[in-house]
Amino acid sequence: MAKNTKGIEVAEILPDKCIACQICIGECPVGAIELSAEGVAHIDPETCIGCGKCFESCPVDAVRFEKTQKKRLTREERGMPSEGVPGYEGVAVFIEVADGAGAQVSWELVGKARELAETLKTKVMGFLLGYGVEAIARDAVAYGCDVVHVVEDPLLEHYLSGVYGKALSDLCEAVRPEIFLIGATHLGRDLAGIVATRLQTGLTADCTGLAIEEKSRLLLMTRPTFGGNIMATIFCERRRPQMSTVRPMVMKMSEKDSARKGEIHRHDWVPPEGELPVIVDFIRDVQEIGSVDIVRSSALVVAGRGACDPATFPLLEELAELVGGTIACSRPVVEAGLMPYERQVGQTGKTVAPKLYIAIGVSGAIQHLVAIQGAEKIVAINSDPKAPIFRVADVGIVGNYLQIVPELIRQLKVRMGQAK
Incomplete structure (x- = not known):
């Protein structure tokens, strides 16, 4: 198998089989393939990243590619249970509060959570922190949550990373969701890292696709990587919850149904000890100043x-x-x-x-x-x-x-x- 100077195993075109359909050119994510003057596709080995997409897409088997496959251990060999990690259940979504209402990205994630929950045959939960958030909790039910877990306290009226991080981590430890989704807003990105660290679990950021591997119940989290040249699918085998952040506008928002029924559970919360920061003033959102x-x-x-x-x-x-x-x-x-x-x-x-x-x-x-x-x-x-x-x-x-x-x-x- 041919390699380039970087040691990457690269694909090769078989000239006698190539029909110049140019499908491989369209599939190559890095533009490594061009059509020669003779009407035959040619791969630049130094540009090729060895992804194999040209091999997979060629309709006439005109691409030689035999990438060495590493032996994949079975779940039993890795010491993993065949069906998920016991003791965790449900797909949870953090309901972010923005300008006194639920953030749109939260409702988008609730819609995706319903799809994931249907595959797993489990429930959708909303995790809501704040003060005076009764109406938002009802909205969470209307958008698709089966259960909304609420932690309400004056300290949570405005976002403080340490306070919110402890409150949300405590809620996760009490409810133990199998999957936890957070919007990749400025607030969500900050909060997700704190919660994942406190829970000692994995976190995949800025996902563009979410799916379930049914047998293992793993959340398959897809996002661009290596500078956007390839799409990577990441999963978290040993730790729970499986956490992901998703940008606004990536998932389709579900329809609001005010007649929908659901439960709202309120949780007691012990604030962090020690002196807490005091909010002096807020910097206005840039959208408010033109x-x-x-x-x-x-x-x-x-x-x-x-x-x-x-x-x-x-x-x-x-x-x-x-x-x-x-x-x-x-x-x-x-x-x-x-x-x-x-x-x-x-x-x-x-x-x-x-x-x-x-x-x-x-x-x-x-x-x-x-x-x-x-x-x-x-x-x-x-x-x-x-x-x-x-x-x-x-x-x-x-x-x-x-x-x-x-x-x-x-x-x-x-x-x-x-x-x-």
């Missing part, structure tokens, strides 16, 4: 590396205004200092789910694609016909955006009766 929240926009016009020219931004802003949306960007535009970070879409930026997503000059790296998977309609404009963004686009236009966008604006104005 900043743009691209997460809430119903339409986005996104500038990528291929449209990284500030002189053309007014053109993109005009298009965004016509479709009732906001201009945003991919990571290279922020790195070039042309737009602020708050406008960045991607795994290192914001996850979005607009009704309309127009990508202009966006190549479509995995880090970007996982952040737009909730978009209802994706329109891609790119001069490179091989750009990965076209694999997920509902409408793809190949060409120079400086010619396409003005024509798109003109036609929109005609349809809207604004043409002169």
Whole structure:
């Protein structure tokens, strides 16, 4: 089996079998495959990461790939029970309180928790901390929780990491959920690490997919890794709860049913000993002082590396205004200092789910694609016909955006009766 200079076992094309279908080119996550002048696919061994996707996708067996497989121990050999870890039950969701109401990401996770719980044939639980949260507890039931466990105390009215960390850890130890999901907000990311550390369990952050391996009852947590070049599926065998954080807008929110019945259990709580911090004042949220929240926009016009020219931004802003949306960007535009970070879409930026997503000059790296998977309609404009963004686009236009966008604006104005 061939290896590159990095020691990675790489795939090879069998020229006499290749039919130039280019399926492997579209499947390669790192752009290591090109079509030669002879009409045969060619793999650059130094770019190849040995993932084997070209081998799996080739319809004519024209790819040689025999990656050495490590021996996988059975659960008995690893000393693990065949069906989960005893003493833990249920799928729990942390119900974050934001501006006096349950955060939207919490309701999104409750919807996903219902899917997981149905597979496991167990219940969905909400973990709610705060003060004066009776209405939020009822909302948790309406969105899909079978049981809501509430810890209510004046100390929990505002978030303090140490106080919340102890309260939520104590609740987990008392209820013992099999799975625990937390929204990957600023608060959730801080809190999840504290709770996982106190419970001495694993935590997979920023997941884009959650599923259950039914026999073992393991939570399969998928997220981008190695700079977004591959997707890794992670599971936690020996510790419980199995913990994961998920970004807002990744999971679909369930419908609210105010007639739904559920239980609300209140728990006594012993505050941490010692002197506690005193909140002097709050820094206002940036959204309150005129900043743009691209997460809430119903339409986005996104500038990528291929449209990284500030002189053309007014053109993109005009298009965004016509479709009732906001201009945003991919990571290279922020790195070039042309737009602020708050406008960045991607795994290192914001996850979005607009009704309309127009990508202009966006190549479509995995880090970007996982952040737009909730978009209802994706329109891609790119001069490179091989750009990965076209694999997920509902409408793809190949060409120079400086010619396409003005024509798109003109036609929109005609349809809207604004043409002169």
